[in-house]
Amino acid sequence: MAQKVVTLGEVLMRLTVPNNKRLFQTVNFDVTFGGSEANVGVSLAHFGLKSSHITALPTNEIGERVARFLKLNGVNSKGIVRKDGRLGIYFLEAGAMQRPSRIVYDRFNTTFGDLKVADVNWDAVFKDANWFHYSGITPAISQSAADVTLYALKEARKRGITTSGDINYRRNLWQYGKQPLDIMPSLVELTDIVIGGRVDLENCLGIKDENWEVNCDMVKKKYPHIKAFSKTIRNAMTASRNELTAVLYVDNKLFTSKTYEMKNIVDRIGGGDAFMAGLIYGLLNLNHQDAVEFAVAASVLKHSTIGDVNLSSKEEVQELVNGNNVGRLLR
Amino acid sequence: MAQKVVTLGEVLMRLTVPNNKRLFQTVNFDVTFGGSEANVGVSLAHFGLKSSHITALPTNEIGERVARFLKLNGVNSKGIVRKDGRLGIYFLEAGAMQRPSRIVYDRFNTTFGDLKVADVNWDAVFKDANWFHYSGITPAISQSAADVTLYALKEARKRGITTSGDINYRRNLWQYGKQPLDIMPSLVELTDIVIGGRVDLENCLGIKDENWEVNCDMVKKKYPHIKAFSKTIRNAMTASRNELTAVLYVDNKLFTSKTYEMKNIVDRIGGGDAFMAGLIYGLLNLNHQDAVEFAVAASVLKHSTIGDVNLSSKEEVQELVNGNNVGRLLR
Amino acid sequence: MAQKVVTLGEVLMRLTVPNNKRLFQTVNFDVTFGGSEANVGVSLAHFGLKSSHITALPTNEIGERVARFLKLNGVNSKGIVRKDGRLGIYFLEAGAMQRPSRIVYDRFNTTFGDLKVADVNWDAVFKDANWFHYSGITPAISQSAADVTLYALKEARKRGITTSGDINYRRNLWQYGKQPLDIMPSLVELTDIVIGGRVDLENCLGIKDENWEVNCDMVKKKYPHIKAFSKTIRNAMTASRNELTAVLYVDNKLFTSKTYEMKNIVDRIGGGDAFMAGLIYGLLNLNHQDAVEFAVAASVLKHSTIGDVNLSSKEEVQELVNGNNVGRLLR
Amino acid sequence: MAQKVVTLGEVLMRLTVPNNKRLFQTVNFDVTFGGSEANVGVSLAHFGLKSSHITALPTNEIGERVARFLKLNGVNSKGIVRKDGRLGIYFLEAGAMQRPSRIVYDRFNTTFGDLKVADVNWDAVFKDANWFHYSGITPAISQSAADVTLYALKEARKRGITTSGDINYRRNLWQYGKQPLDIMPSLVELTDIVIGGRVDLENCLGIKDENWEVNCDMVKKKYPHIKAFSKTIRNAMTASRNELTAVLYVDNKLFTSKTYEMKNIVDRIGGGDAFMAGLIYGLLNLNHQDAVEFAVAASVLKHSTIGDVNLSSKEEVQELVNGNNVGRLLR
């Protein structure tokens, strides 16, 4: 039977300054869309999985634009709620050389922040699903969004669906009165696969050590149901040159991927989400080492296209894992 | 001495869908900026007046972008307050033929809505000013914005500065608990020149008659200090073909402009503000008939360029009034 | 129950010369897609109907591009067959003023020309369908395409589905050995609603008279099952200025639409298909006069956007029928 | 034998402000090239004539760019002299609606102004030529350019080649010490066909009357060798709407063309040169009435494409004369 993933999260409009201009001088923007969890869902759809994304979009034509974006990229509309309100926006000034990239957020008071548990048709969304994925961004937006996340995890559990959480800590969110430590532990209780680095584990779970593996062990001790931890290690020399490696920690074993040197990076936004999608695909279909290799290769390919989402097929990712085609002209 | 105008109001980012595309399918936007009162200030700066605009902009690079826009267009920064927050946005899908233009607003919870009387250096802004202009949009945004408007009018009056108000009624604003009739009358008490049509007079001042001139007389009776009323009459056959006439009502006399047939309209947004600026210029420098002719010609020229603001010089407007240059190739 | 339409026909890549350039000098093309019958299906999907399109697309990434275009525009993939081969292309040099528009076709030896009856899952496609639409272009392409058309009509009949045919005669097709008169009569035998002008009726059915209504009567005598005839009457003054009227002939009664003056035409390609879609919608949901008004208004709106397909909703069309919104700025 | 035309004159780089922007705000330019006489030569090449253009271009890559432009448009390089120096430039802000078009010239001290008689290989250029064309712009540039013009006319005469002169008077040239009356009469002495309006005849030849035909008669009396006079009559309502008529005065007979209404004008620059080329073609191949009709139709088509030069074929012009194809979609 076809694999099916459900994701939950906000989708933002991304307005990118073109042609190496600065944000304060631009006269036009390129328009794309993204959101950590939707990026995962889109990427998995491009890998051939069925994909539903739970989100709320404004009833206006901006909401319609996003709905078309998701549809075009293979995500079905069962989880899409339409409500009055606004879509969050972020402005991206892409860096170059030693000049860093900059994001300006305009993401408060959005439709998604008002999403309620009762807005979603949970049965329709979770029908035949194998996997549910969320991130630490959603519960950071509003109490309501945090409630929906918890409810979704419980629903997933109830149905025996594997769950993953990218528990990334976003310092400039969490403005509605709660702190990560108030909320994240109860979500992790219901999460099978945890993605997060040292800083995330410390801020979201209050577990702290210099060594990430040690941290993972500590988390595992507290939440013994967790099956795996993972993260990517990015070494960013300049805006256009990074190195990328990934690690997957399962059953006290560390699986480390090959390290990719990425030069002439086209767009790094969404690299982590492409990794996440690759990891979900890998854990569903490959052994541990192959899974982490697949995931990091997916992330590398994301860096070669414009936009938050990875547009690569699973065959393209696999060719990169196998070291084929790189630098070739495929006719 | 140089004439100097002070304007007050919100500036929005305008994201326009290029190339006759629909909003729900676009992959890029052209970026400009506008706001009813700022448009008036910019246009007057292009006519050679000194111009200050009182507004609030976010401290981030989006705010910086707007500050550069105003500076480039001749508006000085004395009235610009920088505060944390977001800039309002509107999306424009330009119409064509029988297809109407559409605007989607994303203008709530903005920095401007938080502008406080104490944020502004009133002495610096009003130094040497001849004219103060506001519109009915500002008091419709928030209590705080309404307070600033009233305060500004009082400051202007105190200094013997002429005041004008475009009392346009915006149905989809006024969401903070007050109604136009709660606020607008006290502003009109302090206004010398009133711009507005029948619907505006009814909604904002509660004065209602089928005939606009009769309405103006009724308003005048209630607010005998008012010196003049004016409005444009737009006959819109299609998105690209309109006719435009203006009327100015002073001392029981009606001055009617020539009617312009506008075909192949490039961009109608800001046409009313260009008229307003033209009228201010005219009332400061010309007789009544010439003033209304100048104002409507200014509005016509605005329709020939992209963006909310009129980029024409006073010489260019005057040439159109005189019937010169139209259809010519100036070498 | 939701209305559902099935269409059959080739989809071509349209490469348009931008910016009023000539085809022989261009350095870039805008890319869209279209095909008479697919345009009908897309337009009906934008009106809210379920829509399946039977076609064949190459297995390569060009085929993938078209599949995404159809999906994005609401047409489901049940009727899409993927086979090795090429996609047909047409190059469009848009006219201006007195300069006519030009199309250069590159549409022979395409994947669609190889479509076989056995390639299509007829049960899946026709499930729950109310309407089947084809045009005279398909049987003009290849024997195989003619066979598929006949088979589809029989299948539709078998299931009690209403059928419509735009029997437009394309002089530069019909190159595979058959003539329209060899094929079209047998298709019309199975067609409920016939769209076509005098020239089409003459060439495709061998019925000829100076008067279109008389012709329709003659056809009706021969094919008494036909329920209605329709066509648009285009008066083209220049490339950017046309007048458009439509007529619907049912039960010896002629319903004539309002005449629209279209100035500043954005793109006339697909105007007839937008009409066809409007007519299908109208016949399914409105009375005869309202149907022809809806259909011609749909066609007018198509002329205001770029691309072969009509992107208007049924509400937008209805507003134009009602004379609302034209020339307005909708906020 | 093939007809061959020789033209003489400066070629300028044209930098056009795109997208209805004003010159003082633009961030990019479209690049084309033009010059009154070169425009005539290019147009005749598109009609199928052999075409040589005598000009001087800088030795740098800007000169190379122009050389490629001429070559691409069918003008051979026999008359092109390469010398150190600069290319003249003009900036074009295209008008819209009631806003006039504006040209800013930067055309002094150019390579062409230094062109010397000895630079040109006259035998190569005039070999097999039927027609020589110049305009009043060239002698207005520099003494040297005036000398070359006179020399070229003498060479043409010596070889029995028909000569035409568009004696347009350019007020802002003639800055090198000579006045039109010092130079133009001696050129007209050697000119068979004179194009020019009332103002041109007055300024260049000192012959003045309210009526153009009377003026032509007066000129003819003084220069009895002249075979024909012609001019276009442009009625410019707005930047995008003009009417165009042409008159040809031969043997005391006035041939008047049909009047074309031109709406939605794409680019009017070069309209007169397109007329001139049409007239040369017409006088070489058609009767008088047909010639003036062909010429004005050529000018109309020029208005439908971007750039100074007319890209229409003689077949396309003839179709417009015949009233065919207008408003059609040619497949």
Place this chain on the structure above:
Amino acid sequence: MAQKVVTLGEVLMRLTVPNNKRLFQTVNFDVTFGGSEANVGVSLAHFGLKSSHITALPTNEIGERVARFLKLNGVNSKGIVRKDGRLGIYFLEAGAMQRPSRIVYDRFNTTFGDLKVADVNWDAVFKDANWFHYSGITPAISQSAADVTLYALKEARKRGITTSGDINYRRNLWQYGKQPLDIMPSLVELTDIVIGGRVDLENCLGIKDENWEVNCDMVKKKYPHIKAFSKTIRNAMTASRNELTAVLYVDNKLFTSKTYEMKNIVDRIGGGDAFMAGLIYGLLNLNHQDAVEFAVAASVLKHSTIGDVNLSSKEEVQELVNGNNVGRLLR
């Protein structure tokens, strides 16, 4: 006397996806043209040689577009045959980083495939020629194209013209019933300079060894008239980073070029053809070592511009050979 080269081969329209987009999502294409042998002819024209290209183009405006492309790039039209039919097309999705470039071909049933020996004016084309060049692509297209190739080689030989063949093997052509081994040997019989790698020699001539030089010796034994073998060695790390070296094997001596590291590659298509043109230029004008250095430098410069053809002058190539100017700002 000027050197003159004749080339023979198909020209394709290249439609390139701009801005790092994927083919399946693009909304526009950049248009250029290329074909292995035409690329060689164009490059040699840019080096200052006379250049004729034998090809067939459709009679429509697409054919006209190609004719203009060739003319603009210095290739004369003596060998261009115009016939009814279609132009071959290829779609290019340029790679980036670890993502490979992709080409989708749409090149069957083209006008060129129908080119007949009798269509070409062989005397006109070969007049004063020094060199004839073909590639293994042409005989792979159709029997007719193979016949023309053989005929052209015989004509060249008859006239004592040096011949070169780039015998590249294209797996996805050769679909008309013949195999390379049926045709290529008879062409090599008439070829003086052979370009090809190990795989080409094996597939086209049936000669096979692990070592390219050994292979060349084996070929030479069988075809002792061959004067030289050459090929480039490309080491492609990623889509944007390659290393390039070339070897020339003459009289049992191997001349190896300097190795260039190419980073930030702009466009690699046509790199081999630029090499070929450089080699022809070099063999005509330089010693063996200098020839191979010139050829590889020409190829490197090709990678720095967009499009299939090398736009560099021979002076620019020579500067690179000399190690001058690299990284400089030439004023």
Place this chain on the structure above:
Amino acid sequence: MAQKVVTLGEVLMRLTVPNNKRLFQTVNFDVTFGGSEANVGVSLAHFGLKSSHITALPTNEIGERVARFLKLNGVNSKGIVRKDGRLGIYFLEAGAMQRPSRIVYDRFNTTFGDLKVADVNWDAVFKDANWFHYSGITPAISQSAADVTLYALKEARKRGITTSGDINYRRNLWQYGKQPLDIMPSLVELTDIVIGGRVDLENCLGIKDENWEVNCDMVKKKYPHIKAFSKTIRNAMTASRNELTAVLYVDNKLFTSKTYEMKNIVDRIGGGDAFMAGLIYGLLNLNHQDAVEFAVAASVLKHSTIGDVNLSSKEEVQELVNGNNVGRLLR
């Protein structure tokens, strides 16, 4: 009190060929503006200094365009003189890989060359100024420009303002009869900080040694008032890869900056001017070592944006000096 810098020099329009095209094939240009000394003034304005630029601009709309450019970038208009004439232009073909960048100048007979001492309001310009900067380009343009430079230096001295001169030698200027050695020494007499390399010192001051430091010592001996020498050392591997280091020589001590590897260079034009601005800022606000570090980091950041001027703030430069943010995504 705020620091204020005065700069003097010509501003040119820069027309850049976009998209890796060659100059001889381009159909459009990007428009920016620059000039060595204005670039310095703009950069200092972006660092927060007050900035006046002394220059002459044409009275036409091109001059207006430049005035807007300077205003937008924080340079006040006190030193801007408007006169009839033309603006200098330069065309830039940006290099890539091993292909060098090329500039074609069109900068003679400009308005700036006619600037007279009496045109400038020296008191207004120098009011409250701390620093005056010029370069060796200005005196190379015309006698008048040389006179203005000398006068400005004397005025600066009179007011106790620090002076700096970038004495870069431009071989292709100096065409008005004077040589650098006629003029530059008298300027250096009045200069506190000298920027220039070995070649500049030799050509402008006639002081020559293989070693730059020795040269500086020799200059210092002759002009003992000089406080510091500086220059950048650029190692240019390719058009897109350079290394940059800077040295500052004060009081017999050499301060050497860190060396930056610059890959994927966006635009190198103005790199030296960005350094100069950084150095002025540094000498006004930092110690010697920090000053040279700040200056070279400013230059590196300039290479990451399009246009002649450095758009970085002093905070951004300082972050790069501190090694922060590089390769990061700032949210």
